[in-house]
Structures are given as C-alpha cells and as structure tokens.
Amino acid sequence: MRRLLVAVLSGFLMLNACKPVMxxxxxxxxxxxxxxxxxxxxxxxxxxxxxxxxxxxxxxxxxxxxxxxxxxxxxxxxxxxxxxxxxxxxxxxxxxxxxxxxxxxxxxxxxxxxxxxxxxxxxxxxxxxxxxxxxxxxxxxxxxxxxxxxxxxxxxxxxxxxxxxxxxxxxxxxxxxxxxxxxxxxxxxxxxxxxxxxxxxxxxxxxxxxxxxxxxxxxxxxxxxxxxxxxxxxxxxxxxxxxxxxxxxxxxxxxxxxxxxxxxxxxxxxxxxxxxxxxxxxxxxxxxxxxxxxxxxxxxxxxxxxxxxxxxxxxxKAVVPTLQGIQSPVCSDVPENIALGAKTNASSVYHLQSPDYDYKYLPEFATDDNNATMWKAANNSFPQNIVIDLGTKQKVSRVATFFEFASYYYQYKIEYSEDGESWEVFADQSSNQTSGSPMIDDNDVSARFLKVTVLGSEKTGTYAAIWNLKVYSSRFEIPLNLTNKPSNNEPGAASSKSLLVGFDLNNKDVAPNAKSIKNEGLLGGELAKRGELEIISDKETGKKVVHFKKGALVLDGIEVPKALEWNGAFSVATWVNNPEIDDRDECLASWCDRTEFYLANSYNAVHYNRSNFGAVAHLDGHFDLPYKNLPGAGDLHFIVVTFDGVVEKVYVDGKLDNAQNMLLSSSVKNATIRIGASDFGENYSGYMTSFGLYDYALSTNEILELLQTTKSFEAKVEK
CATH class of the missing domain: 2.115.10.20 (Glycosyl hydrolase domain; family 43)
Known part of the structure; x- marks a missing residue:
C-alpha cells in the first residue's frame, strides 16, 4: 500500500513538475x-x-x-x-x-x-x-x-x-x-x-x-x-x-x-x-x-x-488550421514573461493604406506574444523607439527582442526607468553587428518602464520592427546557446529625402543637338545621350521633348547611391507620351543590376507596357506590378511609382491605379541610372518632357503638387 501511495505521489509530482508555465x-x-x-x-x-x-x-x-x-x-x-x-x-x-x-x-x-x-x-x-x-x-x-x-x-x-x-x-x-x-x-x-x-x-x-x-x-x-x-x-x-x-x-x-x-x-x-x-x-x-x-x-x-x-x-482527417496551435507536449523551464499584455507606446506607427488594406502595425503587437503581428515604425528612418509599461516596479533580469529579420543585425539600446522620465542604460547594442532571434540582453535592475530604441539595421530600407518583446525577472538556460558570427557589413544607408536625378525640359533651354542634359538632382552630373534618341521641339509651342527610339539618358560616372539598394524607398515621376503600346517591354527608368542576383524581388525598374512587367518589373510575373488601367497610347500622362519599403504604388495622372505589398532586395553594386531603357536594353519608344528619381516615397499631396508644377504640353506625334 505504501509503495502504491509513493508511486501515485511521484506521478502527481512529475505531472506538476512538467506542467508548462502558465x-x-x-x-x-x-x-x-x-x-x-x-x-x-x-x-x-x-x-x-x-x-x-x-x-x-x-x-x-x-x-x-x-x-x-x-x-x-x-x-x-x-x-x-x-x-x-x-x-x-x-x-x-x-x-x-x-x-x-x-x-x-x-x-x-x-x-x-x-x-x-x-x-x-x-x-x-x-x-x-x-x-x-x-x-x-x-x-x-x-x-x-x-x-x-x-x-x-x-x-x-x-x-x-x-x-x-x-x-x-x-x-x-x-x-x-x-x-x-x-x-x-x-x-x-x-x-x-x-x-x-x-x-x-x-x-x-x-x-x-x-x-x-x-x-x-x-x-x-x-x-x-x-x-x-x-x-x-x-x-x-x-x-x-x-x-x-x-x-x-x-x-x-x-x-x-x-x-x-x-x-x-x-x-x-x-x-x-x-x-x-x-x-x-x-x-x-x-x-x-x-x-x-x-x-x-x-x-x-x-x-x-x-x-x-x-x-x-x-x-x-482534414487538418484544422488554428491560431492557437497545439497544446504543448513538453515541459518548459522558461519563466513568466512579465511584459505579456503590457501597455506600450512608440515614437511612430506604420499605417498601411492601399486599395486592399487599412492596417496599423501597433506598438501593443510587440507585447502580445503573437508571431503574426508586429510593431513597425512609420517609416524606415532611425532612431525609433518603443516603451513598455510593466504596471509596477519589478525586477528585470533579461530582455528578449525579436526583430523582424532574424538573420540581419539591428543596432539598438535598451533603457529602464522607474518613472518613465529618468532613464538609465540596461543594455547598449548601438554598435552591434551580430544577428539573432531573439537578441538576449541581461542585467539586474528594478524598473517599471523599458524603452528599446532602434538606431539602425544591417540592410538599407529595413524598418524598426519587432515581433515580440519579452521581459523576465529571472534568467534561464538557453538550449545549445549558440551565437552567430558578427557581420562585416556596414549598416544600411540612410535616405537623403531628395530628388537624386531629374530634368524638366519646360524649364530648360536645351539645344536639339546637345550631347547631354544637366541633372538637376542631388547627384549632379550630366545625363548623356546614348543610342537613338533626340531632343526635338514641339511644332506649335516650340518647347522641347526627348524622343526616345532605341536609346537612353545615362548618368555616367556616378554610382547609384546605396540608399536605393536592398529595400530602399524610391519614387519615379515622369511625363510621357507613348505613341504605340504593344507587347514589348518598354522601360522608363532603371537603376539596379539585374545580373547580380537575377532573382525576383532583387530588381526593380519602371515600365510602360501591357505585357510582362506592366508598371514595375521585379523579374517575375508573380511579383511585377501591372497597371489596372493602362495609360492610353498617344496621350500625355503623368506616371508616378512610389515605394516606401512596404507598399509599392503606381499613380496615373494623379490617381492611384494599383498597389501591392512588397519587400525588395535590390542590388545597385554595378548598376547605372538609365532613363528610357533598362540594363538589358528594354527600350522605351516615345516622348518624355520631365523626369524625377527620388530616394523616398512621395506622398499623395506631393504627387498632386508635382502634377501641377511640371504639367506639360502634349508632344505632337508625327504619323
């Protein structure tokens, strides 16, 4: 009988010992x-x-x-x-x-x-x-x-x-x-x-x-x-x-x-x-x-x-897919996450607005222990921060931060406070170049508030974004306890928030036989004529237009800025008249090296055609952005493409035509900025009166303002 009681008691203790931490x-x-x-x-x-x-x-x-x-x-x-x-x-x-x-x-x-x-x-x-x-x-x-x-x-x-x-x-x-x-x-x-x-x-x-x-x-x-x-x-x-x-x-x-x-x-x-x-x-x-x-x-x-x-x-049997997942069959020794459900606020919040979505990446998503949601800052600039209120002063021994991308490093700093006003450093990772998920930082402090400030990231255009922030009052053993090797890559480049390359022939006196057009953007230099193109005058107004046949304007001798690499934000805005639209891939502008990766999402260029690439090329029809309403042939149109690091949009004559959620991984290593052709010679055959390439996403108001200030005349098409 005693043996039976001991066995029952042992089983009871084992069951309780292996009950997951609730x-x-x-x-x-x-x-x-x-x-x-x-x-x-x-x-x-x-x-x-x-x-x-x-x-x-x-x-x-x-x-x-x-x-x-x-x-x-x-x-x-x-x-x-x-x-x-x-x-x-x-x-x-x-x-x-x-x-x-x-x-x-x-x-x-x-x-x-x-x-x-x-x-x-x-x-x-x-x-x-x-x-x-x-x-x-x-x-x-x-x-x-x-x-x-x-x-x-x-x-x-x-x-x-x-x-x-x-x-x-x-x-x-x-x-x-x-x-x-x-x-x-x-x-x-x-x-x-x-x-x-x-x-x-x-x-x-x-x-x-x-x-x-x-x-x-x-x-x-x-x-x-x-x-x-x-x-x-x-x-x-x-x-x-x-x-x-x-x-x-x-x-x-x-x-x-x-x-x-x-x-x-x-x-x-x-x-x-x-x-x-x-x-x-x-x-x-x-x-x-x-x-x-x-x-x-x-x-x-x-x-x-x-x-x-x-x-x-x-x-x-048919599988029932769930958000809850399975019941844990294994005992966990990870202690309570004292930040679960904690109140949060952030320096900014990304609001995704498109024809398909109206969605906010809220700061409270960082404390919901849900890997389907994340906090994301309003744009890809740094610094950005998120603050957690634990409700009462508590012992904090470990903070685990799950950034959006596990295999790229983030630079950040964690601070703590008792009153939310005076802050001291819990962990300083401002020079970090090691990736990991989670990033684990240990200390022993008493705090009610924790603030994580994201200072930079390994990849250009990556947002300050966190799946989960978990906080523990005690430390625990991590299985294997592996550490990644530090990266040799410098942090991603910041945007200048500027026009990089541009011209407006309405405001220029350019001779028809000129060999180049001066770049009015931040990068400077000259847009040299290559191949078959000419600067012509409209017969009625005398104003100039670039007539592309099988040629391009090329920004020679100037490297594509790193702010446009990887997931960097960009905009292209141009007035064009395409006399004929067929199944050819006609490229209005390109600035990526297609040979570096040659994989979907690693290339982007703005097009004007009905086949294959549509409005924006990413090398594969599953990812390219088509026009919903193709701008008509023989008419002047203001075409704008924007990408803010999350959503890619195309506007035609000031109206949003199409949009899709994207994440790019573009290479500009050996690239050249071309207007009127791609790096593979997919030539535009039409007219252009103005052009602008920016290293940020133009807002709707900026697009409408540009439409008015750069509005041109209709180049006469010779039949």
Whole structure:
C-alpha cells in the first residue's frame, strides 16, 4: 500500500513538475505562427532532447536568405542560428531552398537543400552536429540529385528523405510537377548518403493536382505520400495525399483531398509545404502560411504547427488550421514573461493604406506574444523607439527582442526607468553587428518602464520592427546557446529625402543637338545621350521633348547611391507620351543590376507596357506590378511609382491605379541610372518632357503638387 501511495505521489509530482508555465492571458497552446519571422518549407526533426526546424529564409530575393536553423527544447521558445555552409567552387550560394536532414547510422548529420544557380540541383553536406559547421559530401560539387534526373528537364528541388523499417532510404522530390511528369522517387545510398539510384517518376494521375513538396511517411504498413497542390503564390495552395502499399506506388489519392487549405475567414492563407513530427502516438503537421497583410507573390511566409490525425492507416482527417496551435507536449523551464499584455507606446506607427488594406502595425503587437503581428515604425528612418509599461516596479533580469529579420543585425539600446522620465542604460547594442532571434540582453535592475530604441539595421530600407518583446525577472538556460558570427557589413544607408536625378525640359533651354542634359538632382552630373534618341521641339509651342527610339539618358560616372539598394524607398515621376503600346517591354527608368542576383524581388525598374512587367518589373510575373488601367497610347500622362519599403504604388495622372505589398532586395553594386531603357536594353519608344528619381516615397499631396508644377504640353506625334 505504501509503495502504491509513493508511486501515485511521484506521478502527481512529475505531472506538476512538467506542467508548462502558465502566463497571464495565456493558455497551454504554443500559438501560430510558431516562429517569429519569415520562413517557409519547414522540416522539423528531434535529435536528442532538442527540436530543430530547418527552413527556407523567406521574404527576400525569391526566398534566398541565409541558411538558418531554429532550435527549441519545448516547441514554444525557439532560437535562430545562421549555419556555416561552404559555397560551391564556382558559385557563391544564394539559394538555400527546402532543406531536409538525416541522422546517419554513423552518428553524423546529413543536410540536403535545393539550389538553382547552376541548374536546379539538390546538394548534400555532413556535420558532426545538427547545426554544423558543414562540409560538402562531394568536393567537386556533384549534386546528390542532379537537374534532369530522372528525366530530361526535371528540376531537382524540394527533396525529402524517408527511412523505411528495413533501413532503405527513399527520396521524393520535384516542383512544378504538374508539367514536369510527376514527382520523382529513388533510393539514397544508405552507406554514403550521397547518391541516388533506381529513380523514376510517379505518374501524375496518382497525385492529382500536384505542385511541389512531396513528403513520405508510414502508418503501420501503409505509405502515405503527402504533397502540396495548386499554387504557392496565392490562397489556392494546399496539402494533399495519396497512399500505397509500396514506397514506389502505385498510389491511390486520398478521397478527402485537400486536407489542409485556406480557412473560411482567411486567417490561415495558402498553407502548404510541410513536414510531420511524430511524438509518441501523436502526429503534428508543420507547414507555412502567408502573411497578413498579404505580400505580393506569397513570399512572406511563416511556420505553423497543428495536429495531424489519422482516421485509419490510409486516411488522414482534414487538418484544422488554428491560431492557437497545439497544446504543448513538453515541459518548459522558461519563466513568466512579465511584459505579456503590457501597455506600450512608440515614437511612430506604420499605417498601411492601399486599395486592399487599412492596417496599423501597433506598438501593443510587440507585447502580445503573437508571431503574426508586429510593431513597425512609420517609416524606415532611425532612431525609433518603443516603451513598455510593466504596471509596477519589478525586477528585470533579461530582455528578449525579436526583430523582424532574424538573420540581419539591428543596432539598438535598451533603457529602464522607474518613472518613465529618468532613464538609465540596461543594455547598449548601438554598435552591434551580430544577428539573432531573439537578441538576449541581461542585467539586474528594478524598473517599471523599458524603452528599446532602434538606431539602425544591417540592410538599407529595413524598418524598426519587432515581433515580440519579452521581459523576465529571472534568467534561464538557453538550449545549445549558440551565437552567430558578427557581420562585416556596414549598416544600411540612410535616405537623403531628395530628388537624386531629374530634368524638366519646360524649364530648360536645351539645344536639339546637345550631347547631354544637366541633372538637376542631388547627384549632379550630366545625363548623356546614348543610342537613338533626340531632343526635338514641339511644332506649335516650340518647347522641347526627348524622343526616345532605341536609346537612353545615362548618368555616367556616378554610382547609384546605396540608399536605393536592398529595400530602399524610391519614387519615379515622369511625363510621357507613348505613341504605340504593344507587347514589348518598354522601360522608363532603371537603376539596379539585374545580373547580380537575377532573382525576383532583387530588381526593380519602371515600365510602360501591357505585357510582362506592366508598371514595375521585379523579374517575375508573380511579383511585377501591372497597371489596372493602362495609360492610353498617344496621350500625355503623368506616371508616378512610389515605394516606401512596404507598399509599392503606381499613380496615373494623379490617381492611384494599383498597389501591392512588397519587400525588395535590390542590388545597385554595378548598376547605372538609365532613363528610357533598362540594363538589358528594354527600350522605351516615345516622348518624355520631365523626369524625377527620388530616394523616398512621395506622398499623395506631393504627387498632386508635382502634377501641377511640371504639367506639360502634349508632344505632337508625327504619323
């Protein structure tokens, strides 16, 4: 009897010891998104007592951010680390797409990911730890899965590996498979883990409506091939499955497909590209969804976790996507976040206003412990600050700050106060050049108020923006406790808030045979004539216009300012008359180097055409900004494009025509400012009377004022 009582008491104590720390206004749920940042294509693994999420770093250069990993010992509190992965011998790696990892029989860890810089291949790396440092499986850069395998033209991306009960390791891969002959399956050499064999395509009819991201799992004796369908760029993206008695199939489609899709209220938008975590008898699906407000092209994605439930071995029930996430199955030793729900105020707040949205990035979002919301300052200038009121004076030992971008550094200072008027320094990171999420700062003070002042960031155009600020009265152990290497990059450039390049032929006496036009903007210099263009006089008024044929005005010898690189704000304003509008890509202005990255979102140029690029080019139709109402041919129009670091807008004759949410990652390294042509020679063929390029976003009032002060005459088109 005594033994029974002891056993019962021990069990009771264990249950209480492992009960997660409950915080005010909080349940035991993890909360979705589970990661504070832009990440997609997640693979979740548990090695020892630590959970790891390997993912594509999103929302820059067509999802080509740094190769990072998130790790946690409780599934709720995650820490980000940038991994050391050597580049190819001939290519500096910029793609780290859809990673997967295997623990080998030799106790080492094998990492695989897709890259399309030298053909769309899957490369392999090995390390003694799950976080690296990594070394190549092939010194000569031979892919583990090459482009054109198993058939010509097949892009080898989105590889996931599955180890069967007999030790055989199968690989499943493929993207855009609806026109690439279906997913591929093969066997990975389970000794070297560096090459595939016996590979073939799975017939398309066995996985209806496929897109990418195959994932194999096994339920007793049934093989469940899950995959993502429709389009990753919008709300149609979803998760589907088929099942078989064999790893190679044939596969029978699930009768209740899709099992994960955009929910009715749209709070879970475009969910897909998943992996599965089995924890005892419980299964969890880890997937990404799109942000809100929605970013163009669907490349601002976040990772979520929800329950995966089987009806039987070959049938998966429809997943219920939630904002609450799963109930925590793991005990957490992280103490109460005393800033949860605390009152806040900020130096400024970004108000997103467009035809689709009216949304504010409020300061209270920084204390709501919700990774779907953030505080964002009104513009991308610094300094900006946010103040937290803890309500009463309390002991403060640790502050964890989750900035918008985990893999780029922020420079900041944390101060504390008892009265909100007299401030002392808690932590000074004003010279910081190390990234991380969260950024953890320790001290031992008594305070009621905390103020975080953001002084700068690594990337030009990045806002002062914080997913969450968490404050603790005691410190706690951080699993692995990894620290990133400091960056060698200087902080991003600040805007001059000026006209950089411009001319107005209404106010100039320019000779028709002049070789250049003087730049009236801050950069100075001359806009030199290149190729076929001429300055002509209107027959009736005698005023001048530039007639572009196959040429450009080029700002020679002057570098494009760094304020226009990466996510830097800009505006272009010009009066133009295009005699003919057809399917050619006619560029009004460009200032980026398309060859540096050649990835969507890494290039921007203003166009005037109905095909492909529309009003603004970003290299891919999913991200380009089209005109809703194309300005008519043969008439004079005032075209203005603005970008403030969040929203891109095009105005025609003073009226907003179209807008989209964007985040750019432009390169100006070897670029030249051109008017009337792109860096690839996409020439404008029409007339222009004035032009302005600014390193900030013009307001609506400024646009209307410019429309009046630069209003020109209609250049006569010679028939």
């Amino acid at each position: 915080q005010k206004n909080e349940t035991e749920h993890l909360g979705n998104p589970v990661l504070p940042g832009w990440f997609a294509d997640p693979t979740i693994k548990k090695f020892g007592d630590i959970y790891y999420i390997y993912a594509t770093t999103d929302n820059e250069m067509l999802a080509s951010g740094a190769p990072t990993v998130w790790y946690s010992n409780d599934l709720k509190n995650w820490y980000n680390y940038t991994m050391e992965i050597p580049s190819l011998n001939s290519v500096n790696l910029k793609n780290f797409w859809a990673p997967d990892i295997i623990e080998g029989d030799d106790g080492r860890y094998y990492l695989y990911f897709g890259n399309c810089q030298a053909g769309c291949n899957i490369y392999g790396y090995v390390s003694d730890t799950p976080v690296g440092p990594w070394i190549k499986l092939h010194d000569d850069d031979t892919p583990v899965i090459a482009h054109n395998y198993p058939i010509d033209g097949f892009p080898s991306l989105d590889a996931q590996f599955f180890k069967d009960d007999d030790g055989v390791i199968y690989g499943y891969w493929g993207t855009w498979v609806h026109y690439n002959s279906g997913y591929a399956v093969g066997i990975l050499n389970n000794k070297t883990l560096d090459e595939m064999s016996a590979s073939q395509n799975i017939p398309l009819e066995q996985t209806p409506e496929p897109f990418e991201a195959a994932y194999m799992m096994k339920k007793n004796n049934k093989y469940i091939l899950m995959y993502s369908g429709a389009s990753c760029h919008d709300e149609t993206y979803n998760v589907r499955y088929s099942w078989s008695d064999s790893p190679y199939g044939p596969f029978t489609p699930g009768k209740n497909n899709p099992i994960l899709q955009t929910n009715v209220d749209g709070t879970v938008h475009g969910p897909g590209h998943h992996s599965v975590l089995q924890d005892g008898d419980d299964y969890y699906i880890v997937y990404h969804k799109h942000d809100y407000p929605f970013t163009a092209g669907g490349l601002a994605r976040q990772v979520c976790i929800d329950s995966l439930i089987f009806e039987n071995d070959s049938t998966i």
